[in-house]
Amino acid sequence: QITLKESGPTLVKPTQTLTLTCTFSGFSLRTKDLGVGWIRQPPGKALEWLGIVYWNDDERYSPSLQSRLTITKDTSKNQVVLTMTNMDPVDTATYFCAHRGVIDDSGVFDIWGQGTFVTVSS
């Protein structure tokens, strides 16, 4: 059974750096084609894909946020870490991590964490 859980601060100040950890079980990021992605959702708004790290250390980011994001993996700990710099109140959102599996050649987010809400405020 695959599970993921996000953890980190619930409140950060403007200009600070946010660090969130996704701790997962039921799969290994040593397995070919797998990945863990990050998605966020401001209150009452749509889902926004942030980025992804793959089993082979390949990283991809949303073009609009690329300069602020870093996603790394610790395979031995079954963790993926999202770092977002220069936080602003508009970054207030629920942040999800998700398992990127492969079904019939499709790399989709098939299992999600419960999400963690982050408020950006002074």
Next chain:
Amino acid sequence: DIQMTQSPSTLSASVGDRVTISCRASQSIINWLAWYQQKPGKAPKLLVYKASKLESGVPSRFSGSGSGTEFTLTISSLQPDDFATYYCQQYTGLYTFGQGTKVEIK
């Protein structure tokens, strides 16, 4: 960047109705499209991948169709559990979500 546009933004329907949600990509994504269902306070749930393939365990009243730039999610007979927000997502290398369609009770 590939943009995804869903319509309508909100849809009012009754139990038993046939419901159709549209999703348009700004350029061809072939069939690299997924649909998710999200309920308030919950994580999204994968319903459909590769435009028309139903995820395991998803009721057969859900179906997806389309290719290229035009896609559709259909619920053949709306059930009480289906009132939720639905998102399309393209996955051609990077990922993009549509802005969502809320299906509410009429």
